[in-house]
Amino acid sequence: MARKVISLRLDPAVHDALARWAADDLRSVNAQIEVLLRDSLRKAGRLPKNVGEIPQRGRPPKQEGN
Numbered sequence: 001m002a003r004k005v006i007s008l009r010l011d012p013a014v015h016d017a018l019a020r021w022a023a024d025d026l027r028s029v030n031a032q033i034e035v036l037l038r039d040s041l042r043k044a045g046r047l048p049k050n051v052g053e054i055p056q057r058g059r060p061p062k063q064e065g066n
Helices: 012-024 029-042
Strands: none
Touching: 012 029
16 A cells, blocks of 8 residues: 655754653654554544555564574
8 A cells, every 4th residue: 555645843842852762662753653653543433444554664474483
């Protein structure tokens, strides 16, 4: 599925707080924003039923015996 690209203007202090939170959760700022938006939509009952999972990034898990 293609991902939408948007431009987002944030207060620098808000961005810094998001960046710290994202680092704590081992995510990018972009991924952290998506997680927060999805959680808010879910809590409000507005998350579409057909929305896919957030793509997993990074290295694949190690296989047994390697």
